[in-house]
Amino acid sequence: MTKEREILITEVALRDGSHAVAHQYTVGKVLAIAKGLNEAKVPYIEVSHGDGLAGSSLQYGFSRTNELELIEAAVSVCDTSKVAVLLLPGIGTVKDLKQAASLGVKMARVATHVTEADVSAQHIDVAKSLGLETVGFLMMSHMASVAQLVEQAKLMESYGADVIYMVDSAGALLPHEVTERIKALKEYVGVEIGFHGHNNLSLAMGNTLAAIEAGATRIDGSIRCLGAGAGNTQTEVLVAVLDRMGIQTGVDLYKIMDLAENVVAPILPKPQEITKDSLVLGYAGVYSSFLLHAQRAAEKYNIDSRDILIELGRRKVVGGQEDMIVDVATEIAKESKSQSLTS
Amino acid sequence: MTKEREILITEVALRDGSHAVAHQYTVGKVLAIAKGLNEAKVPYIEVSHGDGLAGSSLQYGFSRTNELELIEAAVSVCDTSKVAVLLLPGIGTVKDLKQAASLGVKMARVATHVTEADVSAQHIDVAKSLGLETVGFLMMSHMASVAQLVEQAKLMESYGADVIYMVDSAGALLPHEVTERIKALKEYVGVEIGFHGHNNLSLAMGNTLAAIEAGATRIDGSIRCLGAGAGNTQTEVLVAVLDRMGIQTGVDLYKIMDLAENVVAPILPKPQEITKDSLVLGYAGVYSSFLLHAQRAAEKYNIDSRDILIELGRRKVVGGQEDMIVDVATEIAKESKSQSLTS
Structure with missing residues (x-):
């Protein structure tokens, strides 16, 4: 029953x-x-x-x-x-x-x-x-x-x-x-x-x-x-x-x-599949609206946009805090520069 | 450790x-x-x-x-x-x-x-x-x-x-x-x-x-x-x-x-997605090679190919038994005919 x-x-x-x-x-x-x-x-x-x-x-x-x-x-x-x-x-x-x-x-x-x-x-x-x-x-x-x-x-x-x-x-x-x-x-x-x-x-x-x-x-x-x-x-x-x-x-x-x-x-304009972009959003656990900003910042600082998104996820950055994206990009760029100087 | x-x-x-x-x-x-x-x-x-x-x-x-x-x-x-x-x-x-x-x-x-x-x-x-x-x-x-x-x-x-x-x-x-x-x-x-x-x-x-x-x-x-x-x-x-x-x-x-x-x-010729065909194969649990045979039989007997595939799955039909497809189609067609006569 x-x-x-x-x-x-x-x-x-x-x-x-x-x-x-x-x-x-x-x-x-x-x-x-x-x-x-x-x-x-x-x-x-x-x-x-x-x-x-x-x-x-x-x-x-x-x-x-x-x-x-x-x-x-x-x-x-x-x-x-x-x-x-x-x-x-x-x-x-x-x-x-x-x-x-x-x-x-x-x-x-x-x-x-x-x-x-x-x-x-x-x-x-x-x-x-x-x-x-x-x-x-x-x-x-x-x-x-x-x-x-x-x-x-x-x-x-x-x-x-x-x-x-x-x-x-x-x-x-x-x-x-x-x-x-x-x-x-x-x-x-x-x-x-x-x-x-x-x-x-x-x-x-x-x-x-x-x-x-x-x-x-x-x-x-x-x-x-x-x-x-x-x-x-x-x-x-x-x-x-x-x-x-x-x-x-x-x-x-x-x-x-x-x-x-x-x-x-x-x-559908194109079939839904798991692309590089959607995968990194899920892996990093961040807002999809961060993607384009991160890609722009990555290009400017010559770093990988995935590193930015993953760090934003770690810091639990939320919508409205988009200014954090450039801060994070700058830090990553500095770190990668100092690493390449010391290696 | x-x-x-x-x-x-x-x-x-x-x-x-x-x-x-x-x-x-x-x-x-x-x-x-x-x-x-x-x-x-x-x-x-x-x-x-x-x-x-x-x-x-x-x-x-x-x-x-x-x-x-x-x-x-x-x-x-x-x-x-x-x-x-x-x-x-x-x-x-x-x-x-x-x-x-x-x-x-x-x-x-x-x-x-x-x-x-x-x-x-x-x-x-x-x-x-x-x-x-x-x-x-x-x-x-x-x-x-x-x-x-x-x-x-x-x-x-x-x-x-x-x-x-x-x-x-x-x-x-x-x-x-x-x-x-x-x-x-x-x-x-x-x-x-x-x-x-x-x-x-x-x-x-x-x-x-x-x-x-x-x-x-x-x-x-x-x-x-x-x-x-x-x-x-x-x-x-x-x-x-x-x-x-x-x-x-x-x-x-x-x-x-x-x-x-x-x-x-x-x-890729086209992105991989879950289509009607791949879904019915998974749902029925049958060989993908059965699909085309079932669709041909369905057209001939004017029935739904999904009914054939699901029945083949129930009967645990395996590769090499493709002749069963027409048998199953005939049975489904008969059944659906007798149902429409009695309803």
Whole structure:
């Protein structure tokens, strides 16, 4: 009489995958993909700029189409799937959230850096008052200790979040690290726990299975790996793997496979693979936005950009501290010069 | 005073990867890749037709260049890496093995279907007498029970194999299945245990870590995933992951990353990704050679080729039993016809 395990999948190709297509989604493409996801019975479909509501900007990249039109398009073809949005306080506002809710969105995911959950209080509160299912989304979670992660998750829970996600934004976590973190969250947090993985170390699927084994019940996937960096846990593969394990997702395997092959693959500018750049981001555990800055600094100081990124990872430098990149580059250049003088 | 864990990597891009380039390797490409692998200090480099020595044929695909020339080229640029060959008894012969040894090959991997280890006795014996390090390579290992796998590995050990590999040819195994199998092999077999994974279920890396955790010390990788199906455990990513875990491989991370990006990626006809075809092979757990036959039969009987492949997997059909494909297709077609008549 044991209850079968069930996992609810959120498809992020129309949000995280926006990075992979340089925010060039059109209403037509969103209609085609959302329609297919709805027919395959994917429970949640996230639609937003890659950096969340109102992310369209010079800094984060301009969207080709206003995301409200894309959200409206997705809602219009979904009768079983629920449409979700991502919001990063500081980029998106309460007003953006209200607009999204008025278009028929059913879930809001409020995302902060893993040590900054306190900035999510107001937005979680508003999302709840709008009647939305509300997720607290702790990004770059490899940068926090297990204790810090639990503490931050409990903050989001106290603000009213229905679900807390541990987000491996840089694809930097190893399976045993995922296990340890999800187990701690399950032990100390009362709401459902989710996991969002990236594939920079080729571990999105392995980490996802470790998360499920440790008790996560919400999982993000991106069809055909359509996500930032090396992409996310590949949704159609996840559905196949969970089916093999006897875990219910409610998603139609053949339909999601066909959608990946016939609709999503053709719109990708290039297939998602683990390149030198995405690998070094996962290995160093740093923000993808550091990459270009590090490469420029490396060229200027005639050093290897990987040395800069790895040192930034060691120092746990976060977004907004981009000025550190040149400091680190200068230090490495000095050190390598003094080494070559003494050798 | 605990000894640090060490893993010896065998790079298979110049053998398994031969499938990914339709056996079109040239001496120039092999020289460039082998030279880079040697400089990065990869311990073993396997060079052969994708289906092993003498695989070049109408049935398995003709090699553009005689593999003996490719082996000679690889040997000529390797002063630290050792060149290995793969041999499937029935395709390659003792004569092929002797020729390879005379060119400077240092390791022979003798491969059989997981339940047919007995056909490897003679070739393992000859390889040993030629002074080669000799590996028993049990393919399609998901098709055997744990007890069968152990029994077959012990046969290869009794023939003199120095190492036994568990080979997940279809990329069909899940991490807990890898753990169970490698643990059993470690318990009952006296020689080193290796693991060769494929990425059809996006688990090549996750399974590899499970294998290492369970005691495997030899691991196959393919640079930039250059292997059959969805490719193998990506070597440069594996080196990064093991480095993060404090496990020694002796491989230079930056050099292997650069080789992947600058030399290997440009020669790939298309990036390796998990497509509908490679996913269904991993999900069904069948030979890749069944795919085309199943697709032809599906078209003829107006059914879904996936239904055929999944049923073949259930029945544990093996290579050489291709006539079963039409039988299965006929049955599925009949069943679907009778269902539509009664519904």
